[in-house]
Amino acid sequence: MPSGSGTPTTSARAATVRARATRPGSSRAPDRPPSALAVRYRATPWWVKVIVIFAVSRVVTTTIMLDFAAAQAQNAWTSSHPDYFAFASLWDSHWYYIVSVTGYPSTLPLTDDGHIAENAWAFLPAYPWFVNVMQHLLGLPYAQVSVFVSGGFALGSALMLYRVLALKLPGETAMFSVVLFCFAPLSPLLQVGYAESMQVFFLTLALYLLLRRKYWVMVPVIAVLCFTRPSGLALALALGLHIIYRWVVRARDPFPVRERVASVTAALFSAIAGFAWVWVAAAATGNPSAYTATELAWRSAYIGYGDLLPLTPWIQGANWWMAMAKWPVWWGPTLLAIAVVGFAAFMFTPIVRRLGVDLRFWVASYVLYLLAVFFPQSSTFRLLIPVFPLLGAIAQPRSVLYRIGIVLLFIAGQIGWIYIAWWVDGYDWTPP
Numbered sequence: 173m174p175s176g177s178g179t180p181t182t183s184a185r186a187a188t189v190r191a192r193a194t195r196p197g198s199s200r201a202p203d204r205p206p207s208a209l210a211v212r213y214r215a216t217p218w219w220v221k222v223i224v225i226f227a228v229s230r231v232v233t234t235t236i237m238l239d240f241a242a243a244q245a246q247n248a249w250t251s252s253h254p255d256y257f258a259f260a261s262l263w264d265s266h267w268y269y270i271v272s273v274t275g276y277p278s279t280l281p282l283t284d285d286g287h288i289a290e291n292a293w294a295f296l297p298a299y300p301w302f303v304n305v306m307q308h309l310l311g312l313p314y315a316q317v318s319v320f321v322s323g324g325f326a327l328g329s330a331l332m333l334y335r336v337l338a339l340k341l342p343g344e345t346a347m348f349s350v351v352l353f354c355f356a357p358l359s360p361l362l363q364v365g366y367a368e369s370m371q372v373f374f375l376t377l378a379l380y381l382l383l384r385r386k387y388w389v390m391v392p393v394i395a396v397l398c399f400t401r402p403s404g405l406a407l408a409l410a411l412g413l414h415i416i417y418r419w420v421v422r423a424r425d426p427f428p429v430r431e432r433v434a435s436v437t438a439a440l441f442s443a444i445a446g447f448a449w450v451w452v453a454a455a456a457t458g459n460p461s462a463y464t465a466t467e468l469a470w471r472s473a474y475i476g477y478g479d480l481l482p483l484t485p486w487i488q489g490a491n492w493w494m495a496m497a498k499w500p501v502w503w504g505p506t507l508l509a510i511a512v513v514g515f516a517a518f519m520f521t522p523i524v525r526r527l528g529v530d531l532r533f534w535v536a537s538y539v540l541y542l543l544a545v546f547f548p549q550s551s552t553f554r555l556l557i558p559v560f561p562l563l564g565a566i567a568q569p570r571s572v573l574y575r576i577g578i579v580l581l582f583i584a585g586q587i588g589w590i591y592i593a594w595w596v597d598g599y600d601w602t603p604p
Contacts, residue, residue, distance in 0.1 A: 229354035265365030299367035326362035332376035357585025387434035404446025
């Protein structure tokens, strides 16, 4: 602007403000320039920050697991003091290995009393087949490749989690959510021969596409997800709730016909894909209940054999745990009801509401799915991994002491979970 103008320039106004701030007697202290470290951190791309967080977390978790491996006695899967890759191949890792080598049985194995026994049909094929392909490409043993594949998908999950939560939360909060994800008590599962990291990657990708309303692109992602871990029915419910919500608020948030068609198609596809493995197992074995009966075999050690009745497994489990603890049986359903009501109330708290309706729809749908079909035991903690969007709620307090404390608590949780569920200590009835 010409110097004769009566309106000061932006730089002149800024100089005036600085002069007033530093004038003797001024109540305002001069602004301190940010440190070089702070400037460098702010200039660092978000994906570099995520990679660094992930790498540090893996060093911590690997150190913990190696310490347990050094104390591990001989067991059904390994010799004593196994190396890391052998220690990372315990439990269901061996089932995935069986699938990669021999596939699925066309004749279901039976117990001595004629019930369907535990078998490979409980484990979906996407993860072991992908590991098998990578194994042939790299020429390395299955145990090593499975760890590398899980770690790769885990890193992808951390990157996608940031992208998902950054759509709803400030970037700094989304980044601390990634910290919590990487250091979470069950984060050791991100680097063992389990399919969870692959599931979380495709789930975070599906949720990102849902938030961006790219429904058609969701379809192939859903297809892979549904053949990795059981997720399709819960995602179909979440999509259904999303569609209803968009229809209700269409006056202020337009819901054009092309998006209606695309979203309904994605929801229907997710529902069909959610049942697909049941139909595949039935066709391959000639037994319509091949998959469900196989899944029920794993809970027979707790409550015996029976039919799958939706919404009853948690009541059965509550009664079983009360009997084990020698507590009054009525405590089980009562505590379960308190937990359900408490969780529902938590979903309406301000910190959870900030996640937006779609992420809340997913969490609620998945928890309802677990309540409908899964039996609560030590593996339930692993099955809760897909509610990871709630980390965005836990990450919102900005207190430094809180954040340091919760990270330390999560690391302690890793030690506790490995001790209780992963490490094999004689006769172990608490599988991961």
